Amino acid sequence: MTIDDEPELVHEAAELVRPYVITNGRDLVDDSRFSLLTLVTVAQEPPRTQPLDPEKQRVLELCAGGFLSIAEIAGHTGLPVGVVRILVSDLTEEGHLYARAPIPSAQLVDRQILEEVLNGLQARFG
Amino acid sequence: MTQYFQDPALWGLIAGTPVAATAIIRGRKKIKELGREKVELKQHYANLEDHYAEAVEEAKDRAEESTKNTLKAAMRTLQGLASEQQLAISKLQETYGEQKILQDLLDIDHMNSQFARRAQSIAVLCDGWLGRRRNDASLYDVVRSAKGRIRHFTRVEIRSQSNFAIVNRAVEPVALVLAELLDNATSYSAPETIIEINIRPVPKGVCIIVDDAGVGMNEEEKARAGQLLSGGNSASVSSLGNPPQFGFTVIGVLAARYGFTVSVDSTSPYGGVRAVVLLPDELLTSLHESEEGPAVAASTPLPPENPPGPQAAAAPGPRHRAPGPPDFGGPEAGPPAVPETTAGGLPKRRRRGAISIVPTENESTPTPARDSARTASAMGAFQRGTQSGRRSTNASSEGHEVQ
Numbered sequence: 001m002t003i004d005d006e007p008e009l010v011h012e013a014a015e016l017v018r019p020y021v022i023t024n025g026r027d028l029v030d031d032s033r034f035s036l037l038t039l040v041t042v043a044q045e046p047p048r049t050q051p052l053d054p055e056k057q058r059v060l061e062l063c064a065g066g067f068l069s070i071a072e073i074a075g076h077t078g079l080p081v082g083v084v085r086i087l088v089s090d091l092t093e094e095g096h097l098y099a100r101a102p103i104p105s106a107q108l109v110d111r112q113i114l115e116e117v118l119n120g121l122q123a124r125f126g
Numbered sequence: 127m128t129q130y131f132q133d134p135a136l137w138g139l140i141a142g143t144p145v146a147a148t149a150i151i152r153g154r155k156k157i158k159e160l161g162r163e164k165v166e167l168k169q170h171y172a173n174l175e176d177h178y179a180e181a182v183e184e185a186k187d188r189a190e191e192s193t194k195n196t197l198k199a200a201m202r203t204l205q206g207l208a209s210e211q212q213l214a215i216s217k218l219q220e221t222y223g224e225q226k227i228l229q230d231l232l233d234i235d236h237m238n239s240q241f242a243r244r245a246q247s248i249a250v251l252c253d254g255w256l257g258r259r260r261n262d263a264s265l266y267d268v269v270r271s272a273k274g275r276i277r278h279f280t281r282v283e284i285r286s287q288s289n290f291a292i293v294n295r296a297v298e299p300v301a302l303v304l305a306e307l308l309d310n311a312t313s314y315s316a317p318e319t320i321i322e323i324n325i326r327p328v329p330k331g332v333c334i335i336v337d338d339a340g341v342g343m344n345e346e347e348k349a350r351a352g353q354l355l356s357g358g359n360s361a362s363v364s365s366l367g368n369p370p371q372f373g374f375t376v377i378g379v380l381a382a383r384y385g386f387t388v389s390v391d392s393t394s395p396y397g398g399v400r401a402v403v404l405l406p407d408e409l410l411t412s413l414h415e416s417e418e419g420p421a422v423a424a425s426t427p428l429p430p431e432n433p434p435g436p437q438a439a440a441a442p443g444p445r446h447r448a449p450g451p452p453d454f455g456g457p458e459a460g461p462p463a464v465p466e467t468t469a470g471g472l473p474k475r476r477r478r479g480a481i482s483i484v485p486t487e488n489e490s491t492p493t494p495a496r497d498s499a500r501t502a503s504a505m506g507a508f509q510r511g512t513q514s515g516r517r518s519t520n521a522s523s524e525g526h527e528v529q
Contacts, residue, residue, distance in 0.1 A: 016210040016297070017240060017267050019219060020232040028229050036224060051287050054266070074163035080223030080231075119491060 037102035039067040184209035198252035243275040256298040272304035306373040315340030339396035357382030
């Protein structure tokens with residue numbers, strides 16, 4: 001029985017390190033804090049810490065070039081969005097990353113005000 | 127005296143003596159014969175007894191063999207199913223990554239890994255295979271993979287990273303061995319205690335040290351464990367007991383098969399067991415940047431606003447991985463930049479981006495006087511472009527492995 005006749009895995013192997021190990025079994029972060037569009041970038045003065053996990057290191061490198069959204073980070077790393085949220089949340093708390101809430105979409109103006117303006121304009125110029 | 131001659135008793139005696147003598151001699155002969163027969167019978171009996179023991183042994187071996195074969199085939203199916211399921215779960219995790227269901231998918235993934243580990247362990251006991259990974263993996267990732275295969279994995283803390291990687295054929299065996307050690311460590315220590323893993327380079331290779339804060343083992347248990355770990359006696363399915371305790375047996379078999387050593391005879395600083403896995407150099411390799419794939423190995427933050435000129439050419443850019451033409455950038459062009467390392471001694475990964483694929487303007491700025499330099503530089507840019515393009519297609523297939 002030699003080692004060389006060890007067959008390759010029959011099926012395409014999934015990643016060696018599973019996502020629940022990367023998050024160390026933590027609960028998901030509430031998505032109100034980090035939405036898909038929350039933008040993050042590396043902090044100006046990152047703290048000196050122990051070597052980070054490869055995945056966190058990867059996130060930092062991705063964000064080194066400027067602001068990147070959570071969705072984009074998930075796309076680049078191939079990790080589930082929820083897992084990326086946990087990583088980003090950790091990194092933000094540790095001071096490695098700086099998060100900026102997404103620019104809110106324009107608020108809908110009250111219909112009544114619009115009607116009043118319209119009425120006023122019509123009364124004046126109509 | 128004459129009166130005796132008339133005594134019939136005398137004549138009877140005279141006649142009787144030879145008869146008696148003959149009878150005695152016959153008797154002696156008979157006894158001798160019987161003795162011989164007895165010896166023969168004894169021998170025969172001994173022979174029979176020997177053969178019987180042999181026959182029983184043979185029957186036992188044959189039974190063990192067929193049990194192993196059956197189990198091995200059954201486990202192969204289970205192993206296949208588990209890895210298929212793992213892939214399916216991975217896809218689901220990606221699809222539903224932003225929803226609450228992800229939490230459940232992560233839990234299911236965890237259970238599936240434990241299930242796969244059991245199947246693998248039984249397969250090993252039956253002389254089956256684990257399946258070889260296609261790529262080498264960093265030691266840190268292998269340790270984390272092992273951590274993910276036990277129930278109470280959050281109690282395991284990995285204290286050190288390392289630059290070492292494990293060759294593809296040894297990835298699964300080492301992960302399984304570590305998982306069995308961690309399973310023991312978590313089972314024989316209090317639920318709130320931590321299991322600590324340290325990675326330490328030694329002259330003969332690398333040691334993975336697992337310390338628990340459990341009750342430890344007495345001398346007898348240590349001796350038994352040592353015997354199992356040496357892998358000397360072949361694993362037997364029938365002697366595992368119920369509930370089966372096959373951790374050390376599995377470790378022993380794998381260590382013997384792949385040529386590494388595992389010992390549990392020392393005491394951890396926390397009073398529990400210290401298990402040490404010593405991986406020899408043959409099973410180790412180092413992670414090259416090229417293996418990591420360009421997706422993570424593009425550039426240090428690029429200096430896009432560098433003034434044009436020699437500094438730009440000497441700056442560590444993405445091109446140090448793509449050997450350009452020798453006259454590129456003029457005589458000032460520095461030697462290829464050495465990959466930087468992080469504070470922890472890990473190779474620093476570099477970011478890929480559009481900037482690293484298209485050379486910056488000043489890089490390709492030729493010395494105006496030299497036409498040949500301009501041509502060479504353009505060619506260099508073209509070459510770098512195609513190379514980084516090729517690298518990025520590789521990345522999509524390899525990128526997952528390095529995470």
